[in-house]
Amino acid sequence: MTMVEAINKGLHDAMSDDERILVFGEDVSTQGGVFRVTDGLLKAFGEDRCFDTPVAESAIIGICVGLALRGFVPVPEIQFDGFAYPAFDQIVSHVAKYRLRTRGQIGMPVTVRIPSFGGIGAAEHHSESTETYWIHTAGLKVVTPSTPSDAYWLLRHAIADPDPVIYLEPKRRYWGRDVVNTSEVGPPIGRAGVCRAGDDVTVLTYGGLVDTALSTSELAADQNGWSLEVVDLRSLSPLDFDTVAESVRKTGRCVIMHEGARTMGFGAELAARIQEELFYELEAPVLRATGFDTPYPPARLEKLWLPGPDRLLDCVQGVMELP
């Protein structure tokens, strides 16, 4: 099934298992979501549990606090990454802080689904990388799947989690297919996955760029004989640094790849932590293949702007061929 279908199935299965789960947002019920991720939920669970809201993102998140306080498990959708910003205050000031504010007594089991990142030729505000805002916010968990299988299980884990989870859906992989095994539980939040073993360079990435890193690894092997190990971080917060460290110890070289702007992107934190904890294991500086410190470009230019095989290979070359 496609990633859209996997997330849809995840929602469906979770709602079947737990009647406290509510799905709501803009165009999610009758329309089934602009990407059809919530298709069929209205019919299956009725308008009390799957409902459209007025166009107001702060309210979509704000009502989660009251619903969660009263025992519900909200799974709101923010229609596109760029429209999460109006909800920023509710997420950062309330959803993330409520457990601490109540001395651990009241948790916010809210899963905020956000179709995210670029690469689909969308209009302005529809291709943003928002992850660092959430990772920087204590109290939130942040996950992003790279395959339909992982999308299904990460969503199930996110909804079952007693704390708020920001679930970033890589739009450009929405229509990719794989076999989703819904009977064998997938890895939990807080665990990264090595999706290609290699000896020379560790590539740390997540979301829509995992596929890019994997195909680039084949190129690197064929063209240059470089052996890349690709780590899909999956869970950006909490971060599975053990898996990162194990890989970097083995290869001694690391390249980080993400779409978001370079300055203070997640790569900055990863590189800082790697040099703090693994300095003497490193054969080369940690390099970053990222987006640039500009607003996201117009759709016709995004292919030039986004990190792809070329930018990744340049970095790999940089760590493999030190002067």
Add this chain to the structure above:
Amino acid sequence: MDGDLAVPALLRLRGTKEGTLAQISGDVEHDPIALIKPDGTPTAEDRYSRDLPDETLRWMYEFMVITRELDGEFINLQRQGELALYPSCLGQEAAQIGAAACLRKTDWLFPQYRELGVFLLRGIPPSHVGAAWRGNWHGGLEFTSKRCAPMSIPIGTHALHAVGSAMASQRLNDDAVSVAFIGDGATSEGDVHEAMNFAAVFASPCIFYVQNNHWAISLPVEKQLAAPSIAHKALGYGMPGIRVDGNDVLACFAVMAEAADRARRGGGPTLIEAVTYRMGAHTTSDDPTRYRGHDELDRWARLDPISRYRTYLQNQGIWSERFEERIAARSKRLRTELRDAVFGAPDGDVTEVFDTVYAEITPTLTKQRNQLVAELAEDV
């Protein structure tokens, strides 16, 4: 243009179970509903009842006095360096006690931070309020066990939490109402707009109780909005709007009871504007002499909610010297208890800020927690 079609369309969207076209499109009365005049005699208002049991009438008076007494004690404690900050509710006792007194213990309250009277009436210990202002913990202690959300410092954002709670009641099929306590300043916030719109669209059992105390720190209400009144805004959302004399405890009780009853019966939200006055500073850090004069204060002092209500009770033969003495004794005891609880209260354990971020502490936080514990061990 189809001007006359606009209102029926709004009604249909609203999904309200109550309310005629005339109510929705009709006027909000600009003169606040009042049951007791400033001189303590009854007004001519006959749409609302003053007929409450003597016990209830005395109980409200007692809590108004206790609220004022403890409010004064909180200010003292701040002046003595025992509290970091305190936002006084002096002058707003009727607005708070009247509104909270008519509610049930099963109703959910979503306060801002100036609602001492509401907290006391809910049975929240004064020291649990003080813990927030001393800086022991955010939001106050154990508020939610009394069905009251923690104090919320950002202005108006909690109105959405009240709507979420009201939407929960609709799904739980209970008859609890959720009340957002906000101020005149909050009505300018986008979240309050979104909250009122959501509540009206979903016909949720939510009451927006605005204490218009005329000042948002230094900004007078005239500069906060251009609408004829805060209550008038209700029309735009498609819900009833009511202005009430916020210094008249019986009127506040009556309009809140009416709104709560409507909400319980599925009639949707109400916007209440309680017209009152913040007699004190915004907080103990504020100096109101920079932006307002004595004339205004003197005028509002003559409209004091407690002395007015005392005169009313005296005229009704419900008040006695002995009753007043008993309240004074209880107030004194509560002030002493508050001082004992707050004065020199020990700080908590700093590791608790690591342990309460998530249900289960993360590896990174464990590391940082250990780092701090080690730092502190070195200091000893």
